[in-house]
Structure formats: structure tokens, C-alpha cells
Amino acid sequence: MDMLRKFVMDIRFNRFITGLIIINAILIGLETFPNIYAEYYNLFFVIDIVILAIFTIEVLLKIIVLRKSFFKNSWNIFDLIIVLGSVILYSTPYVGVLRIFRVLRVFRTITTIPTLRRIVAALFMAIPTISSVLLIMAIIFYVYAILGTSFFREISPEYFGDIFLSSVTLFQIFTLESWASGIFRPIFQQAPSSWLYFLSFIVITTFIMINLIVGEIVNNAQKLSESIEEETDEIKDEIHEIIELRKEINEIKQILLEKK
Structure with missing residues (x-):
């Protein structure tokens, strides 16, 4: 458990997740170009599945390591809702709602970068x-x-x-x-x-x-x-x-x- 905690809380793991969020944001942006999306549809689909799988594993690992304290952090709950919503809606006909959740994944950048969390916290305080x-x-x-x-x-x-x-x-x-x-x-x-x-x-x-x-x-x-x-x-x-x-x-x- 200590090894798992060290792995999940390691700054390199956090940077890896941040990098994936940025890649996910770029892919979502590229999908707005019909020609590119039609030509590389299969590649976009596979990469999106892989990224979603990694996000799901990340959230599960955090729940295992942090247990009850995971749900005391509003940012963790925000991550859980986005990932859970994406997983549940992925194979359903509610494509419009799924797109919203996929775009919301970009907001996970806030949860991984402390300075952004501080700015958002200051906004809520105001x-x-x-x-x-x-x-x-x-x-x-x-x-x-x-x-x-x-x-x-x-x-x-x-x-x-x-x-x-x-x-x-x-x-x-x-x-x-x-x-x-x-x-x-x-x-x-x-x-x-x-x-x-x-x-x-x-x-x-x-x-x-x-x-x-x-x-x-x-x-x-x-x-x-x-x-x-x-x-x-x-x-x-x-x-x-x-x-x-x-x-x-x-x-x-x-x-x-x-x-x-």
C-alpha cells in the first residue's frame, strides 16, 4: 500500500496525467475539423479509449489509496464525476451529453495544477x-x-x-x-x-x-x-x-x- 501511495502521489505521475489531459484537449480540438476527423476516425477512437481507461485507473487508484479522504476533496469529486460520466455514457446513444463530458475533461487541468486551483478557489471566495x-x-x-x-x-x-x-x-x-x-x-x-x-x-x-x-x-x-x-x-x-x-x-x- 505504501508503494502504491508513493506512486499515485508522485509528482511524475501527476505530470503524466496533466500531459494526457493536454493531449486529450488537443484531440478534442482536432475533432472539430471534419476532414481530419473523418480520415483518422479509428485513431481518434482508440486514443480516446486509452486516455479514458488511464483516467479511470487513476481515479480508482486514488480511491484505494486515499479511501474516505478522497471524497473530502471537492476537486477529487469533480474528477470522479467527469470520468464516471464519460464511462457510463460511452456506449449509449446520448452522444451530445457524452461530448459535454469529454470537453469537461479539459477542466481536469485545473485539478492537476496547484496554481490553477488557487485561482479558482480565489474566484469562489470572491x-x-x-x-x-x-x-x-x-x-x-x-x-x-x-x-x-x-x-x-x-x-x-x-x-x-x-x-x-x-x-x-x-x-x-x-x-x-x-x-x-x-x-x-x-x-x-x-x-x-x-x-x-x-x-x-x-x-x-x-x-x-x-x-x-x-x-x-x-x-x-x-x-x-x-x-x-x-x-x-x-x-x-x-x-x-x-x-x-x-x-x-x-x-x-x-x-x-x-x-x-
Whole structure:
């Protein structure tokens, strides 16, 4: 069991699985080219079966080694669901669902690379703050949609004809996609003061609100990094203490042997 644990937890085994995930992702991408997929269909099929078999063995080995602790880790459960879903659906007519699971295998890259896990964890930690920011943004969108409909309905009915059109237009402005040439300039020609409306909306939503979300995610990532560093320092201290204890035990043994 110790040998099996060492094998499963070895960094080289982890790198091998990561490599397979990347190969699997490349193959799934190549399958989107009909000519390539039709010509090498049998090869794609065999390689996919082999990769799925290795993933299944990997999950089974982890369950054997980790036992109950395997199910305490959400990343392990994520891996199990993807692999189990792929195995169950492989020989069924539910091709569409199987494709979803095959594409989801690419997400297993996150579970094998610690830095990616840290970023995702920081994202989940930021959800409460992001939810609050999104609520504020929804209120801002609603207010600006009403104002836009009131001010520019007659000038540009295709963009500000009603509150729904205004909301879609504001989302386009929020993404900064062709907002100046397509939306702002024609309205600005007839309503010169409209620049206040558009610029204030962009500054509030695109610059301030998005920076709040990004700042919260970065802040959480920093906290996770600091906690990991603290844990690493504690482990180093414990290892140092163990080494010192071993030295002391060896010295005591030496003294006892000399007395004999």
C-alpha cells in the first residue's frame, strides 16, 4: 500500500496525467475539423479509449489509496464525476451529453495544477463580493436604461426604443464594442450633451465596478498564497525539529553504547 501511495502521489505521475489531459484537449480540438476527423476516425477512437481507461485507473487508484479522504476533496469529486460520466455514457446513444463530458475533461487541468486551483478557489471566495457588485451594476443598468429610453427614444429608436433595447445597448457600451462609431456619434450629433450620459456610464460600470471585482479576486488569491506560505513554513519548522530530535537520539544512543 505504501508503494502504491508513493506512486499515485508522485509528482511524475501527476505530470503524466496533466500531459494526457493536454493531449486529450488537443484531440478534442482536432475533432472539430471534419476532414481530419473523418480520415483518422479509428485513431481518434482508440486514443480516446486509452486516455479514458488511464483516467479511470487513476481515479480508482486514488480511491484505494486515499479511501474516505478522497471524497473530502471537492476537486477529487469533480474528477470522479467527469470520468464516471464519460464511462457510463460511452456506449449509449446520448452522444451530445457524452461530448459535454469529454470537453469537461479539459477542466481536469485545473485539478492537476496547484496554481490553477488557487485561482479558482480565489474566484469562489470572491463570489459574495461579486454578487454585491453585480447587484449594484444591475441597479445602475436599470437606471441608465430608463434615462436612455427617456432621452434618446426619438433620436435612436433602434437602440433606445424601450427599456429592453436600452439594456442591450448599454451592455454593448459596457463591453466597449463599437459603441463610439455605432451608437454614440449619431446621437451626439443631435444631442451634444449626451456625452455626459455615455461617459459617466462607462466610467462607473466598465472602469470602477469591474476593477472592484478584479481587485477582490486578486486580494483572495493573495490571502491563499500567504496561508500556503505559512503552512509551508510550519512544515519546514516541524521537519527541522524532527532532524534535531534524531540528532539528540543518536547522541544518546552513542553515549549508552560508550557506557556499555
